[in-house]
Amino acid sequence: MKKITTAALLAVSFLALAQQKSKIQSKLFSTKDKTVSVYTTADNTKLRLTLTDKLVLSPSKQPLETEISVFVEPKKTFQSFMGIGGAITDASAEVFAKLPKDKQQELLNAYYDKEKGIGYSLVRTTIHSSDFSSESYTYIKEGDAALKTFNIDHDRQYRIPLIKKAIKTAGGKLSIYASPWSPPAFMKSNNSMLKGGTLLPEYYQSWANYYTKFIKAYEKEGIPIWGLTVQNEPMAVQSWESCVYTADAERDFLKNFLGPTMKKEGLGDKKIVVWDHNRDLMNQRANVIFSDPEASKYAWGMGFHWYESWSGGAPMFENVRKVQEAYPSKNLLFTEGCVEKFDAKKYQFWANGERYGTSIINDFNNGTVGWTDWNILLDQKGGPNHVGNFCFAPIHADLNSGELIYTPSYYYIGHFSKFIRPDAKRVSTAVSRSSLLSTSFLNTDGKMVTVVMNQSDKEITYNLIIASEKTVVVIPAHGIQTLVY
Structure with missing residues (x-):
């Protein structure tokens, strides 16, 4: 009898709590x-x-x-809404460092201050170099598979100071995640950081260790890392830093190396994001990785970009919804988008801003939790970029005049990021x-x-x-x- 009474009391208590929670939500x-x-x-x-x-x-x-x-x-x-933000790349940080102090503060306020600006809450950054760096570089001496020479001195000059200032301007908190464009040359099949190639099997463990070294080094600098993506654009052979992973290869690297290594190094709470490429192939990548329980347990979710329209087709927003429907326990994060082919005559080209608005609305309506633009700042040439892949950013700096140029994209993003705050539903x-x-x-x-x-x-x-x-x-x-x- 006593057991029944206890169970009944627990059931009533649980029901009362559920009703109270429901009332709070309905009153919200x-x-x-x-x-x-x-x-x-x-x-x-x-x-x-x-x-x-x-x-x-x-x-x-x-x-x-x-x-x-x-x-x-x-x-x-x-x-739930995670946030909106942009990437702090080497290019953005180098341009920022060349601005007058008052313009530096103006840029920080424009992006990271909720009242004076548009209140960014997300930051993407790179694990060593990308095309939006002035040169290719890594954090180790070439050939150092043991990573004994690992250090982030390169980033201390421009990138780390800017990230710290962004965090301070945002009130002390930003969700920061990092993406690699390529392993060091010696770890790859083509012995180059550029033009694709694949990660050689004998360096899987060394490369997995590299991510953990990066996170620990940045956190030692006082920059908390929320998570990382496995590989930027893993199906693209680019003239810049790039590395190809088939769906099977990314699944196996995550399952057998990156996931277990992160856990072993005490970084199991960091979020791992797969794919990090366009909407066109995201469903196949989700099927391969999320259908494997051992790989899936390490994946917080999937990142995606908007460049599938390179083929002449329309943006494939439906694919985002289809991944969300098939794998509702996984999160979707827009990890990169920018307007390609920089042309200074098109600073105020309105369709560029509308491209942002269209993507942001469709992506969120299809289940996305966060949205990250590419470079927060570029110069009057759309760079620096060490392979000439010049692009637009929402804000450009004319380093000849020291002025900041706000494009329509900045305002379109701001209509979301300034008003919708983290944890919104x-x-x-x-x-x-x-x-x-x-x-x-x-x-x-x-x-x-x-x-x-x-x-x-x-x-x-x-x-x-x-x-x-x-x-x-x-x-x-x-x-x-x-x-x-």
Whole structure:
């Protein structure tokens, strides 16, 4: 009898706790007595993350087919938001070091200050060199498989100081992860850090050890490392640092070497991200790695890029959703995107910003938890880059004048990163016309953030319908708005 009573009491207690938790969650958001603050950025205007309206809500009726509407249902929530940020590469750090002190502070505020800037919370960085370095280099002497000469002195000149300043500006916390572009030349089949090649089996353990050395060295510098990706773009043979892993090869390296080595070295809590390449082949890579229990247990999730459109096709956003549906316990992280082929005449080319908005909204709506841009800063040539692969960044520095140039991409990213904060929950959002894109997140402070993007050439009036409440909003042609309520 006593056993039954105890079990019953436990069941009642558990039910009471569950109900209490449910009540807290349902109370978290309400439209009662709220106004909607509207921030707008638009082409052919001076509006840049500008507060343009404060709107009141009223009861909503059935919208007509002739009306355009954005529907938000606060009771339906999805993935938690990890953050948005960009990569601090050697190139970004070298350009930063050449700026006047006041411009350095302006850049730090622009990215990492929540009030003065757009509040980045993520950082990607590289494990030794990438194409966005002034030269190829590693942290060891060539041939040192035992890693006895390992040191990060190279990074202490530019990159580490910038990362530390970014952390300080962000209030002391940033989620930082690292990616390698290539193992040292002697570890590879082509005996070069450039132009692909594969990791030789006899160096699997040495290379796994290299990641742990990197993490420990950076953490000794006071830079906490949240996680790493196994290999940047493992199916691309590039003219710069690159290394090819088939799905089977990445699975086996993770399962037999990298995962166990991280655990053995006391780094089992660091997150390991697989793939780190385009959306086109991500489903096959997920199937091979996540279907293997021994490999899958070491993988926090999958990283992806946006460059699959190199073939002339459209971005394959659906593939992100298909991985999320097939492997719901795994996380999806956008790890790199930039506008290729730098051209100074296109600093203010609006479509570049819209490319960011389109990708960010689709990626989050398909289950992504975080989104990381490529270089945070490049010079007036789109570099430095040691193989001439010059690209755009959201902010460029003209080192001749010492000025910073803000592109539309900066503002488009800011419409998300400034207002949606880590641990927010994505909320069900849909649009009634293809001219608009939208996503919503509920922050932990109870504020809802809905981002709406107008891809059309015309100003659009739309209903914002939140459960049973509504307001009417006007968005300019080729504009993006963040609605906070």
